[in-house]
Amino acid sequence: QSALTQPPSVSGSPGQSVTISCTGASSDVGTYNRVSWYQQPPGTAPKLMIYDVSNRPSGVPDRFSGSKSGNTASLTISGLQAEDEADYYCSSYTSSSTSVVFGGGTKLTVL
Amino acid sequence: EVQLVQSGAEVKKPGESLKISCKGSGYSFTSYWIGWVRQMPGKGLEWMGLIYPGDSDTRYSPSFQGQVTISVDKSISTAFLQWSSLKASDTAMYYCATLKGSGSAGWFDPWGQGTLVTVSS
Numbered sequence: 001q002s003a004l005t006q007p008p009s010v011s012g013s014p015g016q017s018v019t020i021s022c023t024g025a026s027s028d029v030g031t032y033n034r035v036s037w038y039q040q041p042p043g044t045a046p047k048l049m050i051y052d053v054s055n056r057p058s059g060v061p062d063r064f065s066g067s068k069s070g071n072t073a074s075l076t077i078s079g080l081q082a083e084d085e086a087d088y089y090c091s092s093y094t095s096s097s098t099s100v101v102f103g104g105g106t107k108l109t110v111l
Numbered sequence: 112e113v114q115l116v117q118s119g120a121e122v123k124k125p126g127e128s129l130k131i132s133c134k135g136s137g138y139s140f141t142s143y144w145i146g147w148v149r150q151m152p153g154k155g156l157e158w159m160g161l162i163y164p165g166d167s168d169t170r171y172s173p174s175f176q177g178q179v180t181i182s183v184d185k186s187i188s189t190a191f192l193q194w195s196s197l198k199a200s201d202t203a204m205y206y207c208a209t210l211k212g213s214g215s216a217g218w219f220d221p222w223g224q225g226t227l228v229t230v231s232s
Contacts, residue, residue, distance in 0.1 A: 036218035038156075045206055045225050046148075046156065051218035089156050093216040099170055100146065100215075105155040 004029065004090055004103035011109040017078040020106045022090030023071055028101055030071040034093035037066060037075045040105075041086040049088075050075060077108070085110045113137040115145075115207050115223035122229045123197050130193035131226045133207030140188040141165040144210035146219060147181060147192050151203040159205075161215055162190055170215065197230045204228075 005023040012018040022029065022037075029035055035053045038046040048057055050066035053073060063079045073092070077084055090103040118132040133145065147159040160171040164183045171181070183190045190207060205226050208219035 032216065034212060034216045034218070038219070040156075045222040046208075046219070047222070048218060048220040051211070051220070057220065087155075091156075091158075091218070099161060100158040100172075100210075102148075102156045102158055 003094065003101035004092060006088075006090060006103040006106045008104070009107045009109065011111055012077075012080045013111045014080050014082065016080050017076060018080060018108065020075045020077075020088055020090075020108070022073040022075070022092075022103050024073070024092055024094075024101070025071055027096055028092040028094040029068065029073050031095070032093045033068070035066070035068060035073040036091045037064075038089045038091065039084075039086045040089065046089065080110050082110050084108060113209075113221055115209065115221055117205075117207060117223040117226045120227040120229070122231070124232055125197060125199055125230055127197050127230075128193070128195050129197055129228065130191050131205060131228065133190045133192075133223050135188045135190075135209065138209070141185050144215050144217075145183070145190045146208050146210050147179075147190075148206045148208060148219075149175075149203050150206065150225075156206075159192070161210060163215075164188075164190065197228075199230050199232075201228060202230045 037050040040046045053068045054066040141164045144161045146161045149157045159175045160181045162169045162181045164185045208222040
């Protein structure tokens with residue numbers, strides 16, 4: 001069982017917005033702002049989309065945004081495009097011995 | 112260009128040993144932690160461990176402690192992941208990635224292209 005909880009799947013139509021949640025605990029998401037999000041299209045390596053809760057690396061469209069409230073972080077994708085269809089994973093620093101925890105992943109389907 | 116290049120796909124038998132590699136270039140290899148991540152077929156990402164090339168400080172996920180060994184040769188900017196006795200359940204894609212941020216708290220970027228390990232009799 002993953003340390004961070006994500007919905008298994010979300011979907012939306014082109015142009016719509018979707019939000020993916022990532023629920024952790026006070027030992028990770030609730031205390032630390034080291035939350036990151038990764039996009040993984042089928043057959044490819046993960047790609048960083050958001051770091052430190054809400055920062056976008058260079059080259060990531062501003063349609064992708066991140067936020068956090070309490071023990072839950074969220075990734076919002078606005079203006080959905082077909083190319084956004086992929087698996088999305090959240091990750092957080094944790095004060096437990098593991099140091100790093102991932103969510104179980106969310107499959108985004110663009111209808 | 113900052114990149115990590117991993118060794119090629121491997122097909123092994125149960126009980127065999129294996130060492131896969133991850134070579135960094137385009138940045139100060141000894142200044143950032145490198146992590147290893149497992150992805151079993153059709154499953155999610157699992158963090159295995161971290162190594163700091165500057166001093167070889169290593170941390171393992173409890174799930175992988177004792178099951179694998181992470182090492183580094185900073186003279187050739189390469190990190191390694193090895194098994195002494197493979198099991199069929201080790202069949203997976205393995206990714207390396209550079210940990211950015213401060214210390215061992217941060218985000219993974221960039222990622223290697225992955226090494227597919229298949230263990231079958």
